[in-house]
Amino acid sequence: MTIEFRTRGNAEIARLPDRLVLANAATVRSEIQDRIASGASRLVLDLAAVEFADSSGLSAILACVNSARRRGGELVLLGPMPRVRALIELTRLDDVVAVIDDEATAVARASGKAAA
């Protein structure tokens, strides 16, 4: 496993590795989609450790967003570094998935609740 999962409230938080690129995008996508298939469709992807991402990594994230929504869940992104945030904004990924800096707010959003 390249991803650490933990539970907070009704959501699972997945801490992604330090890079999200062609070399590991398929593995990351597969591990998250396996988790979604096992019932964890309310997910927060913690990007705090991701120093570098490319279009393959963003495609993996989007595939997971679509998987979660097909199962009636939601996926949000937590705390990207400026470089990764810039890529998310450049590609307008933030038009289709929420990017949130506060963990409690991200968990509430993924759980379908207003932030406490």
Next chain:
Amino acid sequence: MTARQELVLLGAGADIALEAVRWTELACGRAGLNARASQDLATAVIEAVNNSLEHGYALATGDINVTLETQAECVVITVTDRGTGLPPSPSAGTPSPGAERGRGSWIMQQTCDEVRHEFNAGQQSVVLVKRRRQISPDSHGDHQ
């Protein structure tokens, strides 16, 4: 004045991304680019290298050359492979935010002033151009 730097990636595989990023940012720094312009070009280089690996070498390994030329008006980075695949369209339009693929060409176009695809003697190249008005060393963080 033209200065040239070169990175040769022999037997490059999908794990080559960070090496290409670090080299590009160092080379851009030596060429006098500011941090933002260096980051833009590193972001574009990774997409070009990915293009070589995915389309040129069908996700197997292969040799990739990356050169950086410092010219009076611009910095030019060329990523070359000897693979057999077809590159993506150089005129790729705005990707749908919900589309799971198709962002690589868009990223290169948005982070560079010019993107060209060239073919010569069995080699395929992606040429990335950043004009000098954007890369003044004292315009740190500026992105015109």
